[in-house]
Amino acid sequence: xxxxxxxxxxxxxxxxxxxxxxxxxTLREAQGLSQRQLADMLDLDYYTFIxxxxxxxxxxxxxxxxxxxxxLEQEPKAFMMVLxxxxxxxxxxxxxxxxxRA
Numbered sequence: 001x002x003x004x005x006x007x008x009x010x011x012x013x014x015x016x017x018x019x020x021x022x023x024x025x026t027l028r029e030a031q032g033l034s035q036r037q038l039a040d041m042l043d044l045d046y047y048t049f050i051x052x053x054x055x056x057x058x059x060x061x062x063x064x065x066x067x068x069x070x071x072l073e074q075e076p077k078a079f080m081m082v083l084x085x086x087x088x089x090x091x092x093x094x095x096x097x098x099x100x101r102a
Contacts, residue, residue: 018056020086025054027072041071059087 028038028050035054039047042064052058060068060083069079085092 015056016086016089017059020083021054021056023082024072027074028054031072033071038071042067 028035031038033041034047035050036047039050044050049058053060065080065083066076068074069076072079081092081096084095
């Protein structure tokens with residue numbers, strides 16, 4: 001089931017990777033997937049990579065953004081924009097400014 005736009009709120013007080021990880025966990029759980037099931041869908045060798053991302057340690061490789069969006073039933077462009085907002089906030093600000101911030 002595709003979900004309406006679920007976006008995390010960026011808090012200046014929290015580590016943004018932790019916030020992003022929490023958002024990814026929310027998306028995974030909304031699909032009813034375990035970390036192992038998601039890792040299998042993404043052909044990852046280790047499901048612990050999912051755990052690392054969800055706790056703010058690690059980064060989804062940019063070449064895999066579309067795969068992750070599909071697995072989590074997210075629109076790829078919107079999903080990538082959220083990732084860019086967290087992984088590359090300066091680039092996000094240059095491209096979208098304050099107008100696109102949630």
